[in-house]
Amino acid sequence: MSPFMSIFVILLSSILIHNLPVASSKQWCIAASNSNDKQLEDNITFACALGVDCRPILPSGACFKPNTTFSHASYLMNSYYESHGRTNDACFFFFPNSGILTTWDPSYNSCIYK
Incomplete structure (x- = not known):
């Protein structure tokens, strides 16, 4: 492979790698x-009873x-x-099976999962 071709391959690889989507280490339950x-x-009753803001799932809410x-x-x-x-435990213990x-x-549209 010519030196020019080697540099081209390295440059192209670098460009492709930098444009790949980055995997998130964040998790959602x-x-x-x-x-x-x-x-x-x-689960809905449990979360609302323990103080989770349930307004987003009401008819006027972003996640209805x-x-x-x-x-x-x-x-x-x-x-x-999240809270x-x-x-x-906050996912598996409190929401078993x-x-x-x-x-x-x-997340979708204006319904944003934190």
């Missing part, structure tokens, strides 16, 4: 896809739509998780 509505309704138990529970479960130090951690930011 959301509802597991195999959770049933009863579990998720209990989609108007599903799964979506509402996910938002509130993550709010509880309790993002510990594994219904909470999972993800590194993909579940």
Whole structure:
């Protein structure tokens, strides 16, 4: 390989590497896809009873739509998780068999998961 070609490959590699999306080390606690509505309704009740701000899932709130138990529970479960130090217990212990951690930011539109 010529010296010019070697420099070109190094430059191209550097450009490509620097434009890759950076993986987040942040995690979010959301509802597991195999959770049933009863579990998720209990999670919503639990989070709201313990002081999580439940206004975002009300009809006028940023996280009301989609108007599903799964979506509402996910938002509130993550709010509880975030407000309790993002510990594994804050997701798995308090939301047994219904909470999972993800590194993909579940925020959408104006519904922002912290």
